[in-house]
Amino acid sequence: MKVDLGDLNAFVAVAGAKGFRDGARLSGGSASSLSEAVRRLETQLGVRLLHRTTRSVRPTEAGERLLERLRPALTEVEAALDVVNGFRDRPAGTLKLNVPISAARLVLPSIVPPFLAAYPEISLEVIAEDGFVDVLAAGCDAGIRYDERLEQDMVAVPIGPRVQRFAVAAAPSYLDRRGRPEHPRDLLSHACLRGRFASGSMPPWEFERDGEALRIDVTGQLIVRIGSAADLSVDAAIAGAGVIYLFEDWLRPHLDSGALEPILEPWWPRFSGHFLYYPGRRLLPAPLRAFVDFIQGGG
Template identity: 80%
Template sequence: MRADLGDLQAFLAVARAGGFREGARAAGTSASGLSEAVRRLETRLGVRLLHRTTRSVRPTEAGARLMERLGPAIGEVEAALDVVNGFRDRPAGTLRLNVPVSAARLVLPRIVPPFLAAYPEIRLEVIAEDSFVDVLAAGCDAGIRYDERLEADMIAVPIGPRVQRFATAAAPAYLRRHGRPQHPRDLLGHACLGGRFASGAMIVWEFERGGEVVRINAAGPLLVSAGAATDLAVAAAVAGTGIVALFEDWLRPHLDSGALEPVLEAWWPSFPGPFLYFPGRRLVPAPLRAFVDFIKAAAGPTTSRQG
């Protein structure tokens, strides 16, 4: 049974986005065009692929099965067609990256503008989320993650700062009212502005000094979702509501301005920086290949590794 590749891509765009309007925005087309393409595909296959309501669009069981197999397959087709890019003077096409919010904020701003200036025919699409996803199934070419969350059988290329620190800070007014913690366990008596991962797990604050590691289940008046609402926790800390724990680079502007002061700085743990990762068992699309070469050149001599 034959189906038009464009109709399959339309179905995938709608299913991933959870709606025709959202899918149209992601695909750069019209909602009516996607609707017609999906209707045409369902007619050709003789089965309903999407449940449509006034509030949402979600795959049927058949649609979910198709989506599961179609994502990687479409990716392979696009990669195969991308071989033609090797015969162009300059790489062209779309590069889709799935990255944590911290990378979108702290790593990519220094890389993206000069990269797009160097490759004007490449369109970069960045999906920022902190849930761990299969980049191929999500329709992305590559992702950015930290070492402990890299998938197996992936090529990993260092990107961004190679060493980062996790910092704790509070407003001067808060420290005047409540005192300055001298040991991580003192935080148990303070107003901590905590976070929760997309999985629902609470973020544990970890400290290290001289080989001693202390983990604190931070509790206080405010709990935010990691990434998406982190700036709210920072704003609350600046306003004197409590103590915030976050990437040092995220807090650095407020530390430099004096709006926040370091807390327990001698205990701030350091950890390796993030990696750009992508499958090593498929053709590398020309836009991704250009991006990898660009970050390697910017970083100087570095080594890639197999995950």
């Protein structure tokens, strides 16, 4: 049976987006053309692939089985076709990355401009979010995360600084008023600017010195969403509202300017840097291969 590849892609787009309108938005087509393609595919196969209601679209059992086999197959087809890019003077196409907000803020600014300058025919789309994401299901080519959050069966390539630290700081005016902590436990009597993950968890502040590790459950009036609202905490700290605990590189401009004063620096914990991760398949899309080669070559 000869089936049109475009119809198969249309089915995958609609099923993945759980709707014709969202599928059209993500695929760049129109809802009517996707609907016609899926209807044509169902007619050719002689089986219904999608349950359609006025509120939702979801795969039938047959559609689920087809999706399980189609997604990896279509990914390999795209990669195989992309090999042709290797015969071009320069790689071309779109590279889509899913990254944490910290990477968008601290890692990519020094990489993206020279990469785009080196590969003018590559378009880069960056999606910044801090939740756990299946990069393939999200339609991305690769992701950036810390090593302990990497997905299984992925190739990981170091990107950005290899060692980072969390820093603790406050405005000099706040410290003049409330005193300067000499030990992490002193923070229990301070106004601390806390963060909450999207999952609802509120991580303690971690410290380490000479083999001793501490986890302090601080308190304070202000709580922000980790990542997306971190700049609000920074502004509040500069205004004297309390003590902030954040990536050292994020706070560095304010530490250097004197707007924030570092505290408890001997206790600042170190951790390994980010990794670029992507499926370990043999044929990589040319834009992704170019990006991997770029960061491995030091940009």
